Amino acid sequence: MSPPIQLRIPATYMRGGTSKGVFFRLEDLPEAARVPGPARDALLMRVIGSPDPYGKHTDGMGGATSSTSKCVIIGKSTQPGHDVDYLYGQVSIDTAFVDWSGNCGNLSTAVGPFAIANGFIGKERLPKDGVFPVRIWQANIGKTIVCHVPIRDGQVQELGDFELDGVTFPAAEIVLEFMDPAEEGEDGGALFPTGNLVDELDVPGVGRFQATMINSGIPTIFVRARDIGYTGTELQLDINNDPAALARFETIRAHGAVRMGLIKDVSEAPKRQHTPKVAFVAPATDYVASSGKHITAADIDLCVRALSMGKLHHAMMGTCAVAIGTAAAIPGTLVNEAASGGQRQAVRFGHPSGTLRVGAEAECREGQWVVRKAIMSRSARVLMEGWVRVPAS
Template sequence: MSVKSQIKIPATYMRGGTSKGVFFKRDDLPLAAQQPGTIRDQILLRVIGSPDPYAKQIDGMGGASSSTSKTVIITKSERHDHDVDYLFGQVAIDRPFVDWSGNCGNLTAAVGSFAIRNGLVDDKRIPENGLCTVRIWQANIEKTIIAHVPISNGQVQELGEFELDGVTFPAAEVKIEFLDPAEDDADGGSMFPTGNVTDLLDVPDFGTFEVTMINAGIPTVFLKASDLGYDGRELQDAINSDAKALQKFETIRAHAAQKMGLIQTLSEAETRQHTPKIAFVAEPKSYTSSSGKNIAATEIDVSVRALSMGKLHHAMMGTAAVAIGTAAAIPGTLVNLAAGGGSRESVRFGHPSGTLTVGAQAEQINGEWTVKKAIMSRSARVLMEGWVHVPEDVLSA
């Protein structure tokens, strides 16, 4: 009986924002995996430990949640005005599927650090002390992101006093700018796929819901918490332990995806779980976060809860935060109305783990809404670096 061996691939395990994932330099991947295709997906699935019918990812690097079942591929950019190209793969937990349809805003915070540490940023652009501006091309959505990475004594500074709700320990602050996050963003085209800031969405067996469907950061559909029987203070267990509620959210999401033009038939939603995101909003209310921290209604402008890969997120996806900030800046959206209406350039919202502030500069040109950029602060840290090992049969198509 022949015994198969394993191959090893250089990799870095990193936390970025409230997510973590396995980072690769594209040139370190086996040659057959340096291009999109079956072998690349097979390698990433095996690295993370999917598909896993037990939904634990014990035999891989994944952490059995949408926030920890992630992969990143970085390469030096061929674009003269960018430093690196960043490709994100969301790995399904219980199915053999890697979703390449969108970005991960949280892991974006780690891209600049990874690029600098791996020699992908020109030394001339790295100060001895201060901030290194890393120009990132987000290949999934073809957008520019700017990361301001702190540098100390010529090295990436990872430790600091910046606190991010949803992350246990403080770290150095990384400011992220998402440039033109809505212009031609996603398959649906314009920022508002239907041309409206709100729509009525008919969902057979569940009713008709008022929604805001927006392409900014990541395609997102917002609903009112009250229309779903919630008050906006829910934590993970209240949603994720309710199978009927999860099925309802997924059905609504599928119908929204179709109306946004992201899919042609409802069945396609099964293979496009990363986008669109679905979230619900409510007016500010006091609540206790998942860590036991008391959040007063006066500390936030709006309450938001969002689902990722079929489950309520423990904090907030970075790309969804861009959608929240953009929608809050545009009068008449459900996010804007829940935040009190009017115009604004930043919003502080409550999520299950605490609060987050995101800024967005939106303006109306010739009757069409556009957003110049969205800004937020995250943090990142290397957890481990070395090699990941996977069975050699992943190289077989």
């Protein structure tokens, strides 16, 4: 019997926004993994090191958090007017599961630089110095993202003085435009799946409270912090060290997913871990971020805390930031209420690691709200490039 061997697959380990992931070119994957299915899922789980009952990802590239258990597949675009197709897989940490139901807004930032560095953009199209708009087709949700990548001497400029709360070191600023970010749905339900700006949820073990449920960037359930016993200034350990609290949030998420039409029964929620997100909002107030930075009410318009893959996020998911910006722009939502009401095109919110500004262009057409695009700034950097190894079996 011949000894087992390892596959050697070209890959790049990248930070995008406040997340990290393993990036692959579609053409570099083993043939069986170039199409959706069990072979692709098995490969990505083994790359990350899942499922890991120890919750450490010691034998893989993952970081055992929702922000670092991610894989990205990039290919030449199949869509007219786009440069690349971008497919994102959120790998579960302790179960054998890859969730393909949504996008990662943070890693979207790294797709543009990866596309340029890996030859998806002809060199003749790139400026010697300036900014190049990479047009990305987000294949998970069928949406366009424009990633404005800074170029220096014909190469991606990674370093700079742009500071992003939740990331330790500064880097070059990358502006992202999420075009028409509302997910498709039934008539009247594309942006607000129930047709309402605010709904009432009655969740067993939690109670009855109001929620804004929106499909923009990523399906998100917003609730008032005070309605579920919080202030909106909580940090990760305040929530993540409380198993009962995490169970309540998961129950909220499951029941909200049913109301949003994402699943038919709450029993299906464990197989759709990536979406929807749950976030709680509160009016602007002073607090101390996880870095020790003092955030004052004057610095922000509101406070937001969001959960991803069952845990409070250390900063803010990029796609959830799109949902925050969109909801803040629409009078009558709980997010807009927390931001003191009125119509606005941009909002700065406080999250556990600091603050983030996001803009959104929303308008009411024939009684229905639509959003044209959402805009935010992030940064990205290559951390390692070469080959990742996984057992051939």
